[in-house]
Amino acid sequence: MITVEGITKSFGSLQVLKGINLHVEKKEIISIVGASGAGKTTLLQIMGTLDKADRGTVTINNENVSKLSDSKLSDFRNKNIGFVFQFHQLLPEFTALENVMIPALIAKVKESEAKARAKELLDMLGLADRIEHKPNELSGGEKQRAAVARALINNPAVILADEPSGSLDTENKEELHQLFFKLRDTLGQTFVIVTHDEHLASITDRTVHMRDGLIVENDSSMP
Numbered sequence: 001m002i003t004v005e006g007i008t009k010s011f012g013s014l015q016v017l018k019g020i021n022l023h024v025e026k027k028e029i030i031s032i033v034g035a036s037g038a039g040k041t042t043l044l045q046i047m048g049t050l051d052k053a054d055r056g057t058v059t060i061n062n063e064n065v066s067k068l069s070d071s072k073l074s075d076f077r078n079k080n081i082g083f084v085f086q087f088h089q090l091l092p093e094f095t096a097l098e099n100v101m102i103p104a105l106i107a108k109v110k111e112s113e114a115k116a117r118a119k120e121l122l123d124m125l126g127l128a129d130r131i132e133h134k135p136n137e138l139s140g141g142e143k144q145r146a147a148v149a150r151a152l153i154n155n156p157a158v159i160l161a162d163e164p165s166g167s168l169d170t171e172n173k174e175e176l177h178q179l180f181f182k183l184r185d186t187l188g189q190t191f192v193i194v195t196h197d198e199h200l201a202s203i204t205d206r207t208v209h210m211r212d213g214l215i216v217e218n219d220s221s222m223p
Contacts, residue, residue: 001026001190002047002158007056009042016042017053018213024158029184029191031201034210040194041162043210047192048160049077061157078107082151086163088143090135096122096146097131104153114153121149125179141172148179158190159183165197177203 002024009017016039024030032040045051047058049065057066060080068076082103090099097118104114122131125145135143144164151159161180165173177200183189193204201207209216 001028001061002192003057003059004043004047005057005059007043007046007053007058009039009046009051009053016213017046020056020213020215022208022215024190024192026157026190027184027188028206029180029204030193030206030208031204032192032194032208032210033196033201038210039213040210044160044162044192044194048081048083049073075107078103079154080157082154082156082159084144084147084151084159084161084164086166088135088147090143090146090150092135095132095134096127096138096142096149099135099146100150100153103150107154109154117153118149121152122146125149139172140168141175144168144172144176145179148176148183152183152187152189158192161191161193161195163195164193165195165200173197173200 004020004022007017007020008015020043032043034040042051046053049058053066057064059065063076065073065076090096091102094102097115100118100122101111101114104117105111109117119131122128125148127142127145127149130138130142138146165176168176180191180193184191193200195201
């Protein structure tokens with residue numbers, strides 16, 4: 001479903017990615033782990049079309065996104081990729097419902113349809129009674145669940161998550177982690193998750209270890 005081939009990326013004289021090959025199946029939940037500076041977030045940004053590789057290709061749902069124009073890439077990203085960040089990135093002036101609706105409205109979905117879908121997702125994620133609350137009125141766990149609902153609104157092919165539970169306490173971390181598996185089982189959702197959380201990495205379908213801009217295929221080769 002997602003294939004990354006020969007991805008390299010440098011910032012000035014620093015080569016961050018040195019030839020990454022990775023394949024992700026539909027409905028798979030994979031975690032990407034490694035020390036800071038290993039290239040995890042850079043890889044995730046390239047997979048999410050937020051940054052461009054120096055060389056190599058990224059194919060999502062049989063679409064070679066490396067060849068899309070900027071305008072087509074923006075449209076593809078909006079409709080096919082959901083994002084969850086460490087600090088939720090909800091817009092403070094909007095309610096939870098409005099935040100979740102935004103990607104659908106950008107995709108030119110009718111407002112009534114976007115609202116209905118957003119309410120459905122927020123209800124499924126246990127936020128039915130919080131839809132009119134703004135981010136500063138939500139707990140950390142509620143903010144992150146609202147961010148997950150926003151990522152799901154356009155029925156994306158994949159959700160890319162960068163340290164999604166990094167700012168949460170233990171209880172909310174566990175709830176969020178279990179939510180990912182529930183969404184995989186109920187919606188067939190695919191997840192690629194960059195994390196330092198050892199427990200989350202241990203329960204994902206597959207753990208990809210990165211070191212110095214390369215993928216280390218075999219866990220046993222790690223020191």
